[in-house]
Amino acid sequence: MPEQWIYWFEELGSEHNDLVGKKCANLGELTRLGLRVPPGFAVSVDGYEKFMAETGAGDEIRRYVQSKRDLLKHVDQQVEAGREIRGIIESKNMPSEMQEEIHRRYEILCERAGRPDVPVAVRSSGAVSMPGQMETFLNVKGNDDVTEKMIQVWGSAFTTRAIAFRVEKGMEMEKAPIGVAVLKMVNAKCAGVVLTVLPTTGDMTKIIVEGNWGLGESVVSGEMTPDQFIVDKECGEFECTVSTKKKMVCQHTFGTRVVQVPKDMQCRPCLESEELQEIARIAKQAESHFKLPQDMEWVIDEDLGFPENVLWVQARPAKYSKKENEAEYLAELMSRIFKM
Amino acid sequence: MKVYDVVPGLEFDPEHDLAQSPAWFLDGTHSVPPWTPMFGWFWINFCRHGMQYGAQQLSLPTVKGWDWRFMNGGGYLTLLLVKSEEEKQRREARFKKAILPFIQDYDGLWNGFVKEILGQYEGLKSLDLDKATNYELLQNFEDTINTCRRMWEIHMYMMYGTYTAYILFENMCRELAGIDDTSPLFHSVVSGFDNKVFQVDRRLWEFSKRAEADGLSNVFTKNEAPEIRGRLEESDKGKAFMKDFIAFMNEDGWRMQRMSEINLPTWVEDPTPALGMVKHFTNKGGSFNLDGERQKLSRNREAAEKEILGKVPVQQRGWFEQLMRLAQKSGIFSEEHDHYLDLYTHAMIRRSALGVGRRFVQAGSLDDHEDIFFLIPDEIRRAGIAPDQFDLRYIVERRKADWHEWQKKPNPPAILREGFDLDQAMGVLVKSNDPIALKVVVGAMPQVRPELKADLYGTCGSPGVAEGIARVILNEDELHLVQENDILVAATTSPSWTPVFSMIKGVVVDRGASLSHAAIVGREYGIPVVMNVFEGTAKVKSGQRIKIDANMGTVYILDK
Structure with missing residues (x-):
């Protein structure tokens, strides 16, 4: 040993x-x-x-x-x-x-x-x-x-x-x-995921960032509709779809709990543009290091200043639409509806 | 001389058929009122063949299509279930490969079939029936039989595949996004698409605009539909209008007034229903409401797509979006297949059969060319090449007498083995997992919520709320009674009902599922549809003021 x-x-x-x-x-x-x-x-x-x-x-x-x-x-x-x-x-x-x-x-x-x-x-x-x-x-x-x-x-x-x-x-x-x-522990202002490929189309020229206030659980589980940012890898231009974020996951004395997002924050994007650019930059860097599109989890620390506040807790190869596999997967799912 | 069964080999035989299956359901959508013998022969033989072909080609794991029988002008159906677990598994393994063409290139698949079948129609139409030899005429009729057979193969193969994808999408929406097929968000995602049937409606609207520009509006507003054609022929402008209108009919008018029957004229023969539509648009004035509606629906749809995709975890979105796009084809398919397949083929059967009928009248074997609808193909073959040698009147006489009898009393909705009840029978339908049975025939059962104090409870086919005068319509012949802003109450609806959707405020149907005609068209026109109320046509009376809330699935009769 x-x-x-x-x-x-x-x-x-x-x-x-x-x-x-x-x-x-x-x-x-x-x-x-x-x-x-x-x-x-x-x-x-x-x-x-x-x-x-x-x-x-x-x-x-x-x-x-x-x-x-x-x-x-x-x-x-x-x-x-x-x-x-x-x-x-x-x-x-x-x-x-x-x-x-x-x-x-x-x-x-x-x-x-x-x-x-x-x-x-x-x-x-x-x-x-x-x-x-x-x-x-x-x-x-x-x-x-x-x-x-x-x-x-x-x-x-x-x-x-x-x-x-x-x-x-x-x-x-x-x-x-x-x-x-x-x-x-990170005192999370907001958190979410970033994928260096669009999972729906397999488009590798774009990065997709999704986030919500509080801890990342709400984004990963897909229960709430998060803010969505699509960033162009080449020029860095982005478009954003801001959702009405009514709930978020916060730390509690023991574990976490779901709380209401204060009214004035619900329709505000959860990321500043410099934070978004930093997330995109680092995700791109990780992608070229691993030579594979990445699926990563990020957190913005409330207590730290930019750029120290951008923290990472996970990185893994991204799953995305590769036409053939998707079709076979769908066929598999379709066969299951005959078993209900 | 023996008069054969209407559908030899497939006449309902209580003793043996109830031994085969404990429950046979009347196809109320298509065979009420009862069919003419010839149409029954075509439907029972080939709808049955098409379903078994589709189930076989796709290797559906649990069902081998449907069996059909003919009884007193009614079509009765039952499911052919796969019996052993082992066979189910074998079929399932094959299914996973067989369904791939739908996923990989849906449009290519469907457009290929449309092209194939349109090619067959062109071949049939290329023969001038009145100049053809007896042999050519018979050959045209034989080709029509084969076209109908092929049409049903395409029809059911496509329908099984398409609806399987749709059901999966519904399930996945429930699982991943927490919404079901009665939710307004779900409906927004599957509506707002153009299709051939709407394009035809749009052309009719354009003719109303042309009538206005040519100063012909009065002809439409002042006359009833059957007189319009004659009045138009009185002026040069009207003649030119009618010439173009007939050209349009030859292109897109190959459809029946009643979808599943051949004894009423096609629009090509008698454009009265189509001219009635132009009259309706002329009276209404303004722009084509579907255009505005469609734009609104497309915008809603795009927003709804985003919302649903947002609810799906980002890693699963790839296949989910692909599935969504596939499910969206279901509504388009539902409307378009009626146009390219059922309606067109039936128009071809009518055309060919009447050609033979006219020849038989000339030869003295029939009195009236429409009597041909009381014969079946074997009898036509008998006299086909040398009609002057045969007298077919006695067959017609007997069948016509039977047919008149059939019209007098309704066929029973189901024929059940002793000791077997309707609930058990419905259970078998649901358990089959047959995509067509689930999405078109059975549908979700309504929840009765006494606290809402409604008179009828149903499910949501298309979201929204409306209040207006109820118009109870039991079959196509009564459609002209529908007034602007009515709420239509019907047992069920079919494509020949589509045009009235542009003038009504809402729909209540006794039976229906999320892919039945009323639901799909209601969503496209953005009007509320309450389905599966079972007793709508029995409880509501024409002229009563009613309020419907499709979101809640409720119908209120305001003046009882």
């Missing part, structure tokens, strides 16, 4: 997917590209295993699972097992050496933010897609809370669905290729 199990995002890149999980590796790749991401650090899969070994939780889980064996094929047993295993993990304290290292990193984050107990998000970062591994804690403040939530993220790898998945795939029960990302 390598010595190091904790990394700044700046130390990571896409090749570290198996080490720290997709989310952390992606954030690392973005910083490597010179994109601003919320500052933070990653605890690797090794960190999880170190915790499991040093606290004895790994042995306890193994014993428990062996005692159950075949019974785990039943859903009620999976529910029970999930509760039991999470209980084992959450009953352990972070080993003191690990605790010190995590605290040291968190203190550095506080220093960089210029305030004590800076609020952070503690997110799971799976190396493989596994359903039910989506535990995220927002607005986490202070050393003790950070370590506690980290342990809970590890525990969350044992939801009923995740256990059923392991049983089905014949995976080892106590293993969980899961990393954890600790990153500074």
Whole structure:
């Protein structure tokens, strides 16, 4: 087992997917590209295993699972097992050496933010897609809370669905290729997505930006009609369609909630033109780096000045209309209407 | 000598046909009032063939088309369901390939068929029926039979494919954008398109403008439709007008007064209905209201498209937009296929059959050329080449007597096996997932909301609210009774009803789904349509003041 199990995002890149999980590796790749991401650090899969070994939780889980064996094929047993295993993990304290290292990193984050107990998000970062591994804690403040939530993220790898998945795939029960990302909360003025290709036509000469006030969830989920900006890659000219944005997603003491957008903001575009141009510029840069059209998530930080306020949380290859595939996909969907 | 069945092999036989399927539905849209024997023969044979052909070509996973039977002038239908799961899967795998041409090049597909069938009509029309030999005449009739058969193949193949896409679009709108097919936003997205039927209406309007410019307006306003032609022939300007009008009829007048029957004149033979439309536009004055309406609808549509696309996650928008464009073809197809396929082919059948009829009268085998509609093709073949050798009057006499009987009492709406009720039968229709059954025949069931205190509850075919005088119209013959600003109340409507949509404020129909004629045309004219009220023609009386709110699906009778 390598010595190091904790990394700044700046130390990571896409090749570290198996080490720290997709989310952390992606954030690392973005910083490597010179994109601003919320500052933070990653605890690797090794960190999880170190915790499991040093606290004895790994042995306890193994014993428990062996005692159950075949019974785990039943859903009620999976529910029970999930509760039991999470209980084992959450009953352990972070080993003191690990605790010190995590605290040291968190203190550095506080220093960089210029305030004590800076609020952070503690997110799971799976190396493989596994359903039910989506535990995220927002607005986490202070050393003790950070370590506690980290342990809970590890525990969350044992939801009923995740256990059923392991049983089905014949995976080892106590293993969980899961990393954890600790990153500074962004006080989001607005957020959204940018695609460096028009998904409807496959037009690569344009960039499409969509955004709404508050956090990006409302745009990603497609529940609300966001503002839309189409930017010409060549000349930078853009046209914008401003929607009446009645609702937005905001941080709350625990998690997020949907709130009303104040009247005077509903019909105002959520992006300033310089912010839009900056988003487009960086998206273009990412596209030429990855040599593929990109689908990226951005956030504008309320507390920072331009251009430091343009932050990135995700970049992946964009899906867009390639006529042949689209037609086959539609044919597939059409065949399903005969099954209802 | 035995007189054959009207549709040999496909006459309704209660014992065996109810053993085959527990429920047979009357096609009320097309076979009320009852068909003449010849038309029934054509419809039962080839509509049936076309549906099975379409379902087979597309390899529809759950249904092999419909079976049809003839009974007392009525068409009765039932579904041919795919029986085993294993066969469904096999068909599904093939379906995914068979549907691709619709997705990849819809316009190319449809325009190709239109060209093909128009070519066949040109061939049929090229024969001068009155100068042809007996053999050529018979051959023309045989070619007409084949044209009708081919027409139904194209018709049903296109209709199954087109409506499948439409249903998927409805489902996806519900899933991704949270709107269903009764929502006004949905209707805005699928309306505002030009099509051939509207282009014909526009030409008629242009003739009203020409009448005005030529000083002929009075001829139209002062005379009833049947007298207009004679009055026009009295002046040079009128003669020139009529000459151009007949030329227009020869081009676009190949349509029937009643869509699914051949015993009424086509517009080419008797332009009275078309001249009546010109009269209507003359009375109304002003601009062609569809133009303004269309522009408004296109603008609304573009806004609605943006709104719906905005609700779909950006990553899914590619295929969704492609699907939307495809679904938008459904309304165009719905109107255009009637023009190019059903109406035109039926006009061709009438033309060819009357040619034979006239020859048979000359030869002494019939008394009246229209009696030909009481014969079936085998009987025509019998006398085709040497008509002077045969007397067909006794067949006509007997069939005509039967036909008069059929007109006296309505055919039952469904024939059910003992112990099987209508609800169960409807359930089978829905379960088939047959796109045509779902979108044209069955439709969404209305929600009865007592708190709205309405007299009738239906579904929204086209959004909007209207108040006016109710005009209950049971068949095409009564269409001239419709007055400006009426609200039309009907069992159902078909393309020959389209022209009155330009003068009415709203429509209530007993039965209909989102792709039935009333809904599509109502959306294009921007008037409210309430559908599936079931008892509209029974409860509402002509002359009563009614209020309809299509958005809520309600009808209020204001003076009871």
